Amino acid sequence: MQALILAAGEGKRIKPIITSKPLIPFGGQTLLDRAISNLKTMGINKFLVVVSPKDKDKLKSYPIVVQPEPNGMAGAVLATRSVLVGPTVVVNGDDLIDPKIIQQFYKQINKTPDQIVLTGFKSKKSLSGGYFDGLKIVEKPVKRPSNWLKLVLDYFPKIEKFISVLESTKFDKDDVYEQALNRLNNLSLVKAAGYFQPLKYPWQILEMTQIFLTKCIKPDIDKTAKIFPGSYIINSYVGPNVVIGHNVLVRDSIVESDTVVGYGEIIPGRIKLGAIMARGSQLGVNASVMPGVSLGAKAIVGSGLVLAKSLEAGEFKKN
Known part of the structure; x- marks a missing residue:
């Protein structure tokens, strides 16, 4: 067969x-x-x-x-x-x-x-x-x-x-x-x-993540991950070569390999649609993204901005 x-x-x-x-x-x-x-x-x-x-x-x-x-x-x-x-x-x-x-x-x-x-x-x-x-x-x-x-x-x-x-x-x-x-x-x-x-829509990534955390994988921090002081990792999977900065909260989440989570971030793992950031997208210092807003591949949000509308791939939102 x-x-x-x-x-x-x-x-x-x-x-x-x-x-x-x-x-x-x-x-x-x-x-x-x-x-x-x-x-x-x-x-x-x-x-x-x-x-x-x-x-x-x-x-x-x-x-x-x-x-x-x-x-x-x-x-x-x-x-x-x-x-x-x-x-x-x-x-x-x-x-x-x-x-x-x-x-x-x-x-x-x-x-x-x-x-x-x-x-x-x-x-x-x-x-x-x-x-x-x-x-x-x-x-x-x-x-x-x-x-x-x-x-x-x-x-x-x-x-x-x-x-x-x-x-x-x-x-x-x-x-x-x-x-x-x-x-x-x-x-x-x-x-x-x-x-x-199934996986048809972006928010189903969150639903699938929840199943993985409860049914498929055990919470774990890979030995190659670097976790800075003051950070809390709760019921989450952290993959190889991940860097998590100072004073970060990661809860009920999957952080895949080679990801960098900066200083003071909060990843709550809530069952609702937050921001969706495609590969290569960037957020400037003190930038905020409203719920349900997405950043296309290599899109950039400048420092101090509140992003209320989605950005297409390669788009640059600046002051």
């Missing part, structure tokens, strides 16, 4: 973050690496990752296929048509799925190895996506037919047969993959229990 990992999405909605979502690290491990680690518990040791052209040189550990156009999940699977045959698990590279769900899914595959196995997650909140109506999938319904959200965690005993159906499925919307599934028979559905967190 092999795994196909979909990691080529554009990620338009997670702006101003410019790192591809599967490559965003949490606790020293990217979402893609974590997905692969979880799939290895099923005995899978062969992986193929579909990536966008901008990431083709960033993945060295696994075979890749480049999806030339951002034409959705269907386009990602079709990009592999010349190389994929046989039993295959298809999974999103930017979802956080409880290993318990993976094991329930694996158990069903062993029980019905000749059937296509789909996975549902009972959603108490309004997560966007497809919802099950029996074994059929209704994508982004106005009224949910059930509380069972479809996860991208699918098993195909012969992926080439699904690819053939996918090639002949034509729809105007972005749900070609789901509509192709709706044309199939011989399906089984795992109604799984556990945690699940």
Whole structure:
């Protein structure tokens, strides 16, 4: 059995973050690496990752296929048509799925190895996506037919047969993959229990961080991190080569490698949307950022300013 990992999405909605979502690290491990680690518990040791052209040189550990156009999940699977045959698990590279769900899914595959196995997650909140109506999938319904959200965690005993159906499925919307599934028979559905967190919007980074801190990683300070006197690190992960200045409070947070947190900063880890700062952005001395405001990549805020509106990539806000 092999795994196909979909990691080529554009990620338009997670702006101003410019790192591809599967490559965003949490606790020293990217979402893609974590997905692969979880799939290895099923005995899978062969992986193929579909990536966008901008990431083709960033993945060295696994075979890749480049999806030339951002034409959705269907386009990602079709990009592999010349190389994929046989039993295959298809999974999103930017979802956080409880290993318990993976094991329930694996158990069903062993029980019905000749059937296509789909996975549902009972959603108490309004997560966007497809919802099950029996074994059929209704994508982004106005009224949910059930509380069972479809996860991208699918098993195909012969992926080439699904690819053939996918090639002949034509729809105007972005749900070609789901509509192709709706044309199939011989399906089984795992109604799984556990945690699940998608990553589509910037604020979901906070939700995912909370899950990591409570479910996945232990609070820890890497031995190479430098913490100056007067600082407090509470229930947080601090990665390699981090520098935290004097009189800093870090609470319920993940501070990734090579980050510098300056003098007198407060990182509260509250469950609300604060500032979002993309790679290479800078805040001047005594600058403040209002809640929900974002700084694009390499944007700069001058000293003493209160930033009330978001800055685009490369923009410089000065007095």
